[in-house]
Amino acid sequence: xxFFGWVALFxxxxxxxxxxxxxxxxxxxxxxxxxxxxxxxxxxxxATYAYPxxxxxxYLSPYYDLKxxxxxxxxxxxxxxxxxxxxxxxxxxxxxxxxxxxxxxVRKGKxxxxxxxxxxxxxLDRPLVFRLDLWENGxxxxxxxxxxxxxxxxxxxxxxxxxxx
Numbered sequence: 001x002x003f004f005g006w007v008a009l010f011x012x013x014x015x016x017x018x019x020x021x022x023x024x025x026x027x028x029x030x031x032x033x034x035x036x037x038x039x040x041x042x043x044x045x046x047a048t049y050a051y052p053x054x055x056x057x058x059y060l061s062p063y064y065d066l067k068x069x070x071x072x073x074x075x076x077x078x079x080x081x082x083x084x085x086x087x088x089x090x091x092x093x094x095x096x097x098x099x100x101x102x103x104x105x106v107r108k109g110k111x112x113x114x115x116x117x118x119x120x121x122x123x124l125d126r127p128l129v130f131r132l133d134l135w136e137n138g139x140x141x142x143x144x145x146x147x148x149x150x151x152x153x154x155x156x157x158x159x160x161x162x163x164x165x
Contacts (some may be wrong), residue, residue: 010072011077027137031113031136032162034134034138037161038106038117041069043067044068044160045065045066045068045097045157047060047064047126047142048065048154048156050078050152051152052080052081055080060078062125065077066130068104072098073119074097075095075096075097075098076096077095077096077144078093078094078095079152080150081148081149081151082149083150095144099123099124102119104119105118105120105124113135113137114133114134114135115132117132118130118131118132128144129144131143131144139155140158142154142156
């Protein structure tokens with residue numbers, strides 16, 4: 001009976017180690033995919049929480065995102081906070097637009113596996129700047145600076161298109 005106990009213990013440790021190495025490989029693949037998506041650019045930021053200035057955090061439904069490609073930025077995000085200029089129609093309350101005239105800048109962050117992205121949108125009726133603090137594990141924080149509104153931040157995940165192998 002003592003022999004079977006050692007065999008069972010060895011089997012558990014062996015299978016756990018195999019699972020851990022698989023997770024490490026998956027993490028490394030995700031880091032490479034995100035680095036490529038940031039450099040191209042071609043990724044989607046899926047917002048899960050909103051952090052309005054001076055208010056509590058708000059959990060978001062899974063439909064809010066920011067899609068960045070080499071020639072287009074599509075934004076569908078809510079807004080909570082103080083607006084200094086009211087929109088003409090209620091449908092303009094959040095950030096809902098497509099931009100094709102923007103400046104995209106990326107640099108390595110202060111820590112390993114981190115990037116700082118800066119999107120300056122030039123084809124809107126007001127200055128709008130998006131700053132993304134992006135990590136190789138797929139998490140990111142988006143800060144929006146808007147001349148007509150208080151700033152707002154979003155926490156979420158970055159999704160990249162994976163090539164089929």
